[in-house]
Amino acid sequence: LLHDFRSQGACLSHVMPEFLLAPEDYKIWTEVNTGIRVGSMRSSGKLSGKRIFILEDSVFETISKRAWTDVLLQIYKVFVLPRVSSRIVPDPSSLESLQNMPGIKSEPLCSNIYSRYERAILIWLNKNYEKNRKIVWKDSQRGGIPTMRWIVNFDQDLLDGLVLAAQIASYCPYLIPTHFIKMYTDPRTHEQFLHNCLILVKALHAVKLDIDIKV
Template identity: 70%
Template sequence: FFQKTLTAVKNWFTLFGWSKGQNPISIPYSLRRDVCKIHVTSSQEKIFKQSLGKDTKTVYDLLFHLSGQLLPGITSSQSLPLDPVERMLKLHWQHSTLLAFLKSQGAYLPHVMPEFLLEPDDYKKWIKVQTLKKDVKNSDTFSNKHLFILEDSIFERMSKRAWTDLLLQIYKVFVLPRVSSRNITDLFSLESVQNMPRIKSEPLSSNIYSPYERIILTWLNQHYEKNRKTVWKDCEKGEVPPMRWIVNFDRDLLDGLVLATQLAAYCPYLVATHFVRMYTNPKTPEQFLHNCLILVNAMHAVSLAIDIKV
């Protein structure tokens, strides 16, 4: 499950997380590697600053694109200190600032420590500084209260999980709130959906889905109920599917029928070319696969190329 989630997160942020088009990412490797756009080097007591190019994109570019905000004290063209320890401490401060900003926006990341977002070598430097803090000036700025000393393999797993959760929370606080319910109330006036169970949008009505996710569930329910009879009135592989109450984003979408009605609502010409060939009551894995292949082909037909794997 985690690997599927990671793949979905990687694909979405690769496609939609950046200005000026796609930017392939790997979690956590490219995110923790690309932390600045200017590389500082030294030679014979001279310091040189080398631009890594405009194509180098950092997590701060991603955040600015999705939120329109820059973090205090962090600029897009900044460089990091040349000294390895100072560089690590600056990165740790940046990650702390990033986490504090996201939490102030409503992100839930109590389990993500700034050091989990560092490169493995920088994480080791952080641990060394913490364990030898008595020899560090201003040692009172450091604390062993939340010091986790992890083996290399465990750190890699923790880092991957931390970056994945961070991206999910960025999506939660900056992308999901764009969902609007202003058009959903109009659909409830239709006779076909008046008897359909409602999904409450109040914040405390669910401990699983946010109000914005429940708006999406309502949208799925309404379009399915409104369009199911139209889409499959001439179905080649079954009768019109029955009414259903869609309450999740996994099991209720497995057969492809719900998502097909969403596409049909906006691209009705796909009904005759694709959706009439779907099984309306699939029972075998082959029939489920058949439906999903048709759904993906329909997405490709309208250039909705979001790299979905069947």
């Protein structure tokens, strides 16, 4: 199954099949393949040239959660994103500011990191953020209007919650005075980053998109 996902473009080279097993099944799999009971040692064994990791319960739980998260995200990338169609509607009010921002190409061969569909999302994030940042935080008392930014990834550039808040605000503007105006627009400390993320989660709860996210 993992091989099939990889052949279709999923980035799962770091995920081993045994990490997707249930904890009890992983223990049985390890004992069958190495003859070593899980928890009896912390090193790793080898079978037919393949390294087998013998993990403690807590370590396996952490790695398994991350592996399943990555698999589900890559399934979404491979099977769902290609179905998303883009419709470009020019907005004269934001054209001038967007012209000063480097573009992101959506051609298939212009990146060896993101697929064309992921780059389409990056383009959408950039346009929505640039269009809405002056609207959402025009009356901000916690840093003023955030600066222009070039969004090129899905981790560091989304870390402070502002980009995602701008996307939600474009569809749910009523959340601006109740939630997003309270965010730090230039967060510097871990507490400020956490504050922004908590507000973002509360906003998702407010529109019934909690998807099991806990505050």
